[in-house]
Amino acid sequence: MTTQTTTPEAFGDTTPARAGLIGIPENAARALATGGAILTIISTFLAWTWTADFPGDLTVYGYPGGLQVLVLIGGLLTTLFSLASYSVKGFGWLVPAGADGAIKFAALATFATAWYTVIAISVNLGGVVNLEPGGYVVAVASLATLLGALALPFEHPEPDPIDPDDTSWEHTKHKLGHQWQTVKAAFATGTARPAPALPSYAEILIIVAVLALALAVFTYGIGTEYDELFIGFLITAGLGFAALNKSGLVAQASQITARHQNITICGAFVAAALFPFTQTDDQYATLGVYILIFATVALGLNIVVGLAGLLDLGYVAFLGVGAYAAAMVSGSPSSPFDVHFPFWAAALVGCAASLVFGVLIGAPTLRLRGDYLAIVTLGFGEIFRITANNLDGTSGPDITNGSNGISSIPNLDILGFDFGAVHNILGVDIGRFANYFFLMLIITAIVVLVFRRSGDSRIGRAWVAIREDETAALAMGINGFRVKLIAFAVGASLAGLAGTVQAHVTYTVTPEQYLFAGAIPPNSAFLLAAVVLGGMGTIGGPLIGASLLFLIPNKLQFLGDYQLFAFGLALILLMRFRPEGMIPNRRRQLEFHEEAEAPTVLTKAGA
Template sequence: MIKLPNLPEETRAAHASKGWPLALAGSVLLIVSGLLSWSYDPNILGDISIALWPATLQLFAIFLGAVALIFALMHKGPLQRLGDWFDAALGLRTLGNGAVFFALLSILAIAYEAGGLININPGAWVALAGAVLLFVGAHLTPQRLLHDLAKTQVSSVVEILVIVVLMAFALFSAAYVLGRDDAWVFVLFLLVLGVIVMAMARAGFFTWFGYVGARHRQVLTLAAFAVAFLFPFTQDGSDANMSIATQVIIFAATAIGLNIVVGLAGLLDLGYIAFLGSGAYVAAMMSNAASATVGFKPPFILVMFIGACVAAIFGLIIGSPTLRVSGDYLAIVTLAFGEIFRLSMFNLDGNNGPDLTNGPNGIPGIPDLKLFGFDFGKPHTIFGLQLGRFSNYYFILLLLIGFVILVFTRLNNSRIGRGWVAIREDERAAEAMGVNVFGLKLFAFAGGAFLAGLAGTIKAHQDTAVSPDQYVFLESAFLLSAVVLGGMGTVAGVLVGATILKLLPEKLRFFSEYRLLIFGLLLVVMMRIRPEGLIASKRRQLEFHDEDEGLAKEIQQEHLLEVAATTEGPR
């Protein structure tokens, strides 16, 4: 979201008493607007023409108004005890900015779909009035002196309940957003959700939740995987939505591998898609497809290992002679490697080279996986719900990304991970301190390639075909964008970045050829207002906001908590 200018402190101080009532009134108006009719046309945007029967945009307005009301009551009212810990004023300002954008975009959507402003009913205008009141009131509301979130004393039951509720909300949101076919509804829901999440972040909720997650790490991990496991059961057997979900997981697993190279070791790789392609081609050539070119047909578990090792060997081959260069030169070399791989797949057709890949035709007709008697190509009924082909692949990909996340986190927290970070920060200083710079760089390339090769072996069977056109430079650019957009060096950030980059183009097909333009503009805006990424590590965030003393204090507090956690235990 674009950051609107703040009011001068003199203006805020002079009218501070008016801020809270205006914010409260704006919140209530947003809720009321959701109960009114927004359009004369019942055939657009999920029928928002009926009063007292809210749908889509009306529900979003009620949801946004309810959250703003809670923040207002946290600042002054029955929930004021919570407001002693969380910065409700900052959260209200974010909600006020977002509410104005939501109301204006909703009016634009209705006018576009219904054929003019004349077809907009009072509900939308009431929402705009409420958003303006909330915006003005929020920016007039002064901030309060808060307690230190690190010293919060809440029972473990409440903390675990918060984790469960947040994970359940994530499951509901994912199911809802994938079920939206209308592009306007999809965009407006994401806008409302993003505004609320940003408001909670600015209020300090996720800082506190970080402490809760550290105290209940096992519960948080279990809840996250439970949500991921239950997701296919919310899609009512939809193969279209599950196809998107499986593509997201493959993309995310590959991006996490790239995160080792870029996020931890600080090496710019623009040809990373080649490692995914090498794993996919190995799986295709060793499959039972009629056009497969290798007579060796081992079990798929062994194929996964072979494909990952082949990708890692490619990583060593490209890394050994090139990692002595850095910066722009390394980027150019890796870009060239990506193109060399794609052109090699074109030429290994039996005419220009060995007959391995069938050239530009690729290897079609790859059969579905069959593991331990389970056929991934057939639908199965579980708990009375039919799960299709893509749901079957979703579960095995879930195991894959769990393994990839485990490898990444273990490496990140090890001596190797600390060596990578030292190289990223200052290669010369790391080498002077005895860090094996070249060896760790090479291991980063090989390790990241290994994880991408694993994902590629499953991707080949899920797509039922491989061809050189699937592994173009644009795919490498999207992988790098997922790492940078989500937050380099973090798992959650890359998962969010990968989801956004795969989901938005699929759901914005309504905008035809303009969707990539809109998407590019969003990335530019994102890099302008939050260059550290959506979910950045605190240390990397401080690199972009080194003047933020509060952030530096948070990092110091987290370091003390980590030291205390490692020294606790029986004596």
């Protein structure tokens, strides 16, 4: 008795694969990509230049350093995906959605980082004569890897339309083949049905590994010591993430974290709390606390924009209201009020002030929709800044000290813990900014809790209904004005809470800190970009988007006038190839990938 093997071809998926960009046979192309990746790995253990004038210890034989480490990572990814494409035992789990697309992106990451390094050495040192043999080897090997990857076949084209009246066996095969293509598209876009669940302990270990990897990548990126290394990091991290996404690993990790949301959120905060212990001084903890402030405000804006669908272009003003209110009652000699509230009271004052302003601005304007509402909120942001600038005792009452702002804001002292002093925790010296990092982490946890609980509540479902179709929501009995006003008030109060910490971290609050747009966040334009870039309506999306939008401009300051140009170009590319955001809400993902089959159960608003 013979057993018939069930294959895609048996179901009508008989359309031949299109050739790659280069006319090399598939087997030869796969061998070229694999061999080139292995040779690239070997080249990272050779010297790439003879002089230490180029940073990164690229003159040493025997171990990689600097940019060589990034090329090594790209080569390892390419090699692993290539082995998986050969169906080598033990590597199949790496490519649940197919290997060829992942090989292409991994090879591109390796090639781009290697050639960027070779070109940077040649330009900085005055020619290719400054390259050692390892530099030539990595250039040739990475080019061969990319050529082999580009020669691999593309995905199968979509099958021809199906005639619904045809009941023949050929029609049945064609229909099953179409369903096979749909499944492939679902895996490619991350919307496939959940994979069979592993044992709980195994999935928890996977979550721990993912969070540890995220902490390692963030720590490495924020700690890059020179400009060339950070650019290489961006190239490798961006294209490496694309390779992992193409392989289907990102989709599988998302499914696992969705099944263990509470564990994932708690683990993420534990990983973030470990960040200061990875630093030897306050240099990068400074960026860490500012990133948390920016991310927390972006998460508050996500309630207004991501859940309720209200386009707010003046949201940074609520951050300023909270910061000014807290600064005035925190004992600053520049404050018009001779009071010194404890932090919990100052935080309540900042939240309350922002909430009141949110209601005052929202009550007369939230009956507007779309572009009209955006223009009104943009005007509010500018009015706040100009008003704070004029309340200097000359143009108006002396409340905000005008353009000089409220300065000399004292450090916090909570239950005897001085946030301005260095403390030794577990044998590690934790400085001022690390202290505020931990405080801001607690506030971020509070904001995440509010976002998640409100998103899962009845009012959260009303927000989503308003966002999707306000007219239909009103017809179903939802009080649109009241629901939108609540969203505005909650979002404003969360921004004010973050502003209370910002006032103490920066020592000084001035009107120029709260612009609509500028080179350095936080400002309204960057906050909105963080929400859209990270993923509207999700928890992790704005946090990751804000981290990238704050970190990258700070690291690209060496570009000078071209800083915003390069940054804007990166945003355009990301929105072109991942318009739903880095961590998309399932509904938005389906909007941008209509070819994917809808899952049986949509995730919650905060998933």
